[in-house]
Amino acid sequence: MKQRIYTAGCLLLMFCLFSRAGIAQNKSFIATITEQNRWVDSVYKKLSRKERIGQLFYVRAHTNKGKAYEDSVAAIIRDEHVGGLVFFQGGPVRHANLINLYQKQSRVPLLIAMDGEWGLGMRLDSSVSYPYQMTLGAIQDNNLIYKMGQMVAYDFKRLGMHINFAPDVDINNNPNNPVINYRSFGDNKYNVAKKGIAYFTGMQDAGVIVFAKHFPGHGDTNVDSHFALPQLPFTRGRLDSLEEYPFREAINAGISGVMIAHMNIPALDSTKNLPSTLSRPIVTGVLKDSLKFKGIVASDAMEMQGVVKNFPNGQADVKAFLAGNDLIELSVNSKNGAKLILKAIRKKLISKEEFEAKIKKLLAAKYWAGLNQYKPTIPAGIPxxxxxxxxxxxxxQLADASITVLKGDSRTIRQDPLKKTAIISIGLDRPTVFQMELSKWYANSMIFHVDKNMGVPEMNRMLQMLKQYPQVFVSIHDTRTRPASKLDYSNNVKLLISELAAKPNVVMSVFANPYTLAGLPGIEKSAGILVGYQKDDAMQRSAVKVITGLMKPAGKLPVSVNTFFPTGTGVSF
Structure with a gap:
């Protein structure tokens, strides 16, 4: 009875949150921000020029840095009249309470943003993490991704947030990309576009403002723009046909925002060491004029070394503003940046009409998000x-839909449930969900663990012991927080994997970034290979379902790993 009451209450709350944005969301976001609006005009007229400039800036906020930090942000809200906040680490209830407090400090309600590519869990403790975009790239039913967008939007609105800086629609065609990688839907531009549209449409339909990133495409770089300025050395033709494709499709599908990357792109702007964020030919010329984007253009974080290294002390902010950005995210010196923007306006480096259009666009976004009828968040019941x-x-469901069989059929994958079976996990020193669930189906089984740094004597003893077992299931786990392209296993352990794969009746399940397969030579010889994309328990349960015949595999590899496993590989049976 209690469960039914809670479920009914949760559904009622979801209805209230999804409808609270008001009548504005009966119209598309682009229609809302491009038509005349009485509320927007009224607010704009009441703001001083300084207050209007403040609407451009979105500053960093945390709930894990102590009261002094929180108070400093409150002072910036009051003194600089910023348009919004970007929340980072902390807890969901603390976030909701602080958002309520910060909203009281602002004359115009704040838009609250966060990077939540896989939901609140990307930044917050005690919160749900949905699968990474690389995992979603393997799914063939995009309706599931739309539903995920709806769920993520609900979580955001429940805390009082309005903007998700997602999805990432970069095409990750560089396996060594240090900053995008598993955050991408894959290396096929059509798949990336379709998945990105499904995800953002789910969020946007549920009332959250979203941003496709990182324009014009950060997928083929080997430099992390947090630390240096990457260069995209490709031709205009290549950029137009490949990198820009998902953005063009997202724009045509009505996406509310686009975030600009910090990259030097000579084919689009030959200015030496100029980040794309600060380039008017790229931001205005390509995105706004050529691609006809009418939504909000946001800079990537202006505190990143890829932009501030050559443009410190607010210089990057004014250049981003003049380039065509509407929203300046995470300035290192927003106060000085605002002063420089004011000087640029006075010098008529930007027309009065363009400036007014920027500010009214941001105010219209607030109207669409329901901030014209702002109500504080209710913290009770958030967890x-x-x-x-x-x-x-x-x-x-998402895990079940993504699990991918790269090699094998129903017989070779399942093996014989009556035979003596070894179930080995590599990378963890405790029983895994995969082992515990699979052992229920194989009564005559033994569980083994292999440390990722196992020594040669232990490895030889294990190989000797495994001679007693005619069939073996191996699960490979990446224990790190973020799934990198190469496993941090010792060479001994990689050799063990190769030796096991060469034996008959060995099935490998990889719960790691799919690119790691390329660093495990010989694994392709296994009788069966499954990929679970990340270390989550849900993925391990999905693999067991496929092995035991409870579920047919439907996932397709979203990236090309090597000649054995190209994009689209996936066995169905």
Whole structure:
């Protein structure tokens, strides 16, 4: 009875949140921000020029840095009249309470943003993490990704947030990309576009403002723009046909925002060491004029070394503003940046009409988000609401839909449930969900663990012991927080994997970034190979379902790993 009451209450809250943005969301976001609006005009007229400039800036906020830090942000809100905040690490209830407090400091309600590519769990403790975009790239049913967008939007709105700086629609065609990689839907531009549209449409339909990033495409770089300025040395033709494709499709599908990358792109702007964020030919010329984008253009974080290294002390802010950005994210010196923007306006480096259009666009976004009728968030019940059973159910559905069989059929994958079986996990020193679930189906089985730094004597002893077992299941786990392209296993362990793969009746399940397969030579010889993309328990349960015949595999590899496993590989049976 209690469960039914809670479920009914949760559904009612979801209805209220999804409808609270008001009548504005009966119209598309682009229609809302491009038509005349009485509320917008009224607010704009009441603002001083300094207050109007403040609407451009979105500053950093945390709930894990102590009261002094929180108070300093409140002072910036009051003194600089910023348009919004970008929240980072902390906890969901603390975030909701602080958002309520910060909203009281602002004359115009703040738009609250966060990077939540895989939901609140990307930044917050005690919160749900949905699968990474690389995992989603393997799914063939895009309706599931739309549902994920709806769920993520609910979580954002439940905390009082309005903007998700997602999805990432970069095409990751460089396996060594240090900053995008598993954050991408893959290396096929059509798949990336379709997945990105499904995800953002789910969020946007549920009332959250979204941003496709990082324009014009950060997928083929080997430099992290957090630390240096990457260069994209490709021709205009290549950029237009490949990198820009998902952005063009997202724009045609009505996306509300686009975020600009910090990259030097000589084919689009030959200015030496100029980041794309600060380039008017790129921001205005390509995105706004050529691609006809009418939504909000946001800079990537202006505190990143890829931009501030050559343009410190607010210089980057004014250049981003003049380039055509509407929203300046995470300035290192927003106060000085605002002063420089004021000087640029006075010098008529930007027309009065363009400046007014920028500010009114940002105010119209606030109207669309329902901030014309702002109400504070109710903190009570947040942990239960964002960690609701429906979220866990969807995560398992997404895992089930993504699990990919690269080699094998129903017979070779399942083996013989009556035979003596070894179930080995590599990378963890405790029983895994995969082992515990699989052992229920193989009564005559033994569990083994291999440390990722196992020595040669231990390895030889294990190989000797495994001679007693005619069939073996191996699970490979990346224990790190973020799934890198190469496993941090010792060469001994990689050799062990190769030797095991060469034996008959060995099935490998890889719960790691799919690119790691390229660093495990010989694994292609296994009788069966499954990829689970990340270390989550849901993925391990999905693999067991496929092995035991409870579920047919449907996932397709979203990236090309090597000649054995190109993009689109995936066996169905």
């Amino acid at each position: 239960q609401d964002i960690n609701r059973p429906a979220a866990a159910e969807l995560i398992q």
